[in-house]
Amino acid sequence: MWRSLIRTAAAAPSTTANSHPNSSSQLWSFRGYSVKNTKAVVTKAKKGKSKSDSKSDTSSSAVSAAADEFDDEDIRVRRLAEDENNSSLDVGPNGRPLFTSTPSLSQLSSADTCTYMKFSMEELNAVLPEGLPLGMSFNGKGLKVRKQIVLDGPVSCGKSIALAMLVHWARDEGWLVVYVPNGREWTHGGVFYKNPLTGLWDTPVQAANALQDFLKYNESRLQQLPCQISDPIPLGEGAGVGLMKGVDSMAMPEGSTLYDLVQTGVTHTHAAVGVLVRLRKELSLVKDIPVLFAIDQYNNWFTFSGYEEPVTVRSCRPLHARELAMVNAFRSMMHNDMMVGAFSHSTAVGKLRKDLPDVPPDVRINFARYNLDEAATVCHYYLRQRLVRREVFSEEGWKKIFYLSNGNGSEMRWLLPFMRLTEKASSLLSSISFSSSSSRHLQLLSWLVNFFYS
Numbered sequence: 001m002w003r004s005l006i007r008t009a010a011a012a013p014s015t016t017a018n019s020h021p022n023s024s025s026q027l028w029s030f031r032g033y034s035v036k037n038t039k040a041v042v043t044k045a046k047k048g049k050s051k052s053d054s055k056s057d058t059s060s061s062a063v064s065a066a067a068d069e070f071d072d073e074d075i076r077v078r079r080l081a082e083d084e085n086n087s088s089l090d091v092g093p094n095g096r097p098l099f100t101s102t103p104s105l106s107q108l109s110s111a112d113t114c115t116y117m118k119f120s121m122e123e124l125n126a127v128l129p130e131g132l133p134l135g136m137s138f139n140g141k142g143l144k145v146r147k148q149i150v151l152d153g154p155v156s157c158g159k160s161i162a163l164a165m166l167v168h169w170a171r172d173e174g175w176l177v178v179y180v181p182n183g184r185e186w187t188h189g190g191v192f193y194k195n196p197l198t199g200l201w202d203t204p205v206q207a208a209n210a211l212q213d214f215l216k217y218n219e220s221r222l223q224q225l226p227c228q229i230s231d232p233i234p235l236g237e238g239a240g241v242g243l244m245k246g247v248d249s250m251a252m253p254e255g256s257t258l259y260d261l262v263q264t265g266v267t268h269t270h271a272a273v274g275v276l277v278r279l280r281k282e283l284s285l286v287k288d289i290p291v292l293f294a295i296d297q298y299n300n301w302f303t304f305s306g307y308e309e310p311v312t313v314r315s316c317r318p319l320h321a322r323e324l325a326m327v328n329a330f331r332s333m334m335h336n337d338m339m340v341g342a343f344s345h346s347t348a349v350g351k352l353r354k355d356l357p358d359v360p361p362d363v364r365i366n367f368a369r370y371n372l373d374e375a376a377t378v379c380h381y382y383l384r385q386r387l388v389r390r391e392v393f394s395e396e397g398w399k400k401i402f403y404l405s406n407g408n409g410s411e412m413r414w415l416l417p418f419m420r421l422t423e424k425a426s427s428l429l430s431s432i433s434f435s436s437s438s439s440r441h442l443q444l445l446s447w448l449v450n451f452f453y454s
Contacts, residue, residue: 076386089384093376098384105169114377127168129216131181133160133296146363148333150298150356151342153367156410159342160296162367166340167294175290176221178214178283180330183297184347186210187321188306193237195273197248200325201307202236207272207326211265211279221289222259227252228285233278238269258282277329284337291337293330298341299349301331302356322357332358369407372399378412388419 083089092098092115100115102108108117124132151159160181167179180186190205215222232249250271252261261282265275283291295301301321308316321327333339355361370378379398382388397419405411 080386083384083386092380093373098377098380104172105165106172114373116377116381124168127171127217128164128179128181130179130213133164133181146360147336147338148360148363149340150333150359150364151340151367152364153343154369154408155345156408157367157369158409159367160344163294163296163340163342167292170290170292170294171217173290175292176218176225176283176286177292177294178330179294180210181296183295183341184300184344186326187300187324191239192307192319192324194309195234195236195325197234197236198325200328201319201323202273202325204236204239204269204272207276208239208266208269210276210326211262211272214279215259215262215266219259222262223257225258225282225286225288227256227258227261227282229278229282233264233271233274235270236273239272241269244270273325276326280329284335293337293339295330295339295341297344297347299343299345299352300347301327302352303349333360333363334358370402370409370412371407372402375399375402375407375412378409379416382413382416388416392419394419 090098097115100108100112100117102112102117105117151162153159164181167177170177186203186206190203192201192203194200195202230251232251234249235244235247237243250264250268252264258279261275261279265272265279283293303321304318305321305324305327307319307324309319311317322331333341354364376398379393379401383390383393398416401412401415401419405415
């Protein structure tokens with residue numbers, strides 16, 4: 001799926017992309033589940049045992065102690081640092097390499113499929129200064145090449161990570177990229193005013209933040225690109241300071257660059273929204289270098305915002321996202337610019353209709369869950385990251401996780417710690433009878449233990 005996305009991005013002139021590994025190849029992890037609950041369950045079981053079962057209690061205590069040692073994050077980090085010098089651990093399914101040796105995203109090929117690529121946080125922060133997404137936060141005539149793509153799919157299937165990696169690849173290749181990792185922020189929070197000149201609602205705080213984010217990586221490139229539109233920029237209300245008296249527009253001096261334009265919006269709060277809208281038009285006229293618009297949480301721009309317009313003393317009208325000047329300028333895909341949007345179903349937007357306004361009808365791509373080969377690579381990567389002990393890791397175990405989660409990456413990460421339990425611990429937990437007042441989490445734990453060791 002990710003390789004298809006890269007091929008589509010390569011449709012822009014003078015740029016060629018190779019294949020890419022699965023989009024969910026992020027190299028940091030979070031501990032979404034702790035097996036310390038297992039210790040609590042074991043403790044309860046021990047209280048109900050007779051003295052004749054003291055030998056079994058001793059064994060279960062040893063199991064709990066081993067699990068506690070494995071859960072110690074400091075120990076895990078120290079051992080990971082030691083493992084960095086042991087290349088024999090970097091083994092994936094069927095003995096294949098777990099990590100690619102390719103140094104750059106732009107040099108990946110089909111041989112690198114189902115491998116991980118190592119990134120440092122310093123590198124990611126340098127190339128994606130706007131921030132990282134949540135989860136990093138993935139007819140027989142071939143794929144139809146388009147310059148507009150909408151990534152859709154189940155929750156936590158890797159859409160945001162795929163978009164972030166596309167931005168990383170594009171910037172490595174010298175593209176000028178407008179990256180919005182949190183599209184929902186454009187429709188919620190801050191102050192909002194209705195601009196009498198445009199009839200749309202201005203959000204100067206969000207506009208200033210978007211301009212500052214755009215400068216973080218693109219400053220040197222913008223200094224080389226001249227402004228091509230000479231029309232004056234309409235002014236609106238500033239953030240908390242109202243309208244300027246006697247002035248409703250401002251013109252950029254002759255010879256100004258796009259850097260000067262952006263700096264004007266950052267410096268003058270009254271011009272922030274007008275500058276951002278003008279910047280969108282200017283970028284469409286750039287021909288010297290390819291330009292990419294990458295919008296995460298794109299579906300938030302097709303529903304109601306967090307703002308309301310007072311109608312009467314007792315009622316308000318919710319404002320749709322299309323009524324906001326910033327969203328109105330960037331939402332449309334009815335153009336020839338390269339633009340990729342990713343839906344985020346974790347922001348509670350709700351299901352949208354298939355045909356969206358200002359979006360071509362055939363641009364939505366369903367992002368697939370992991371297949372069996374990708375799941376094998378992911379589980380071996382988690383093994384390499386010491387998220388599961390090697391003595392309990394098995395092909396049967398990770399395949400059970402794959403089928404139980406239906407290939408969902410986030411659910412696989414949550415289920416993997418259950419492979420830490422040994423056979424003795426699993427039989428001990430399975431013997432516990434839960435009362436009606438027992439926690440549903442303990443019942444789920446017992447069910448999972450029976451599932452993995454049945």
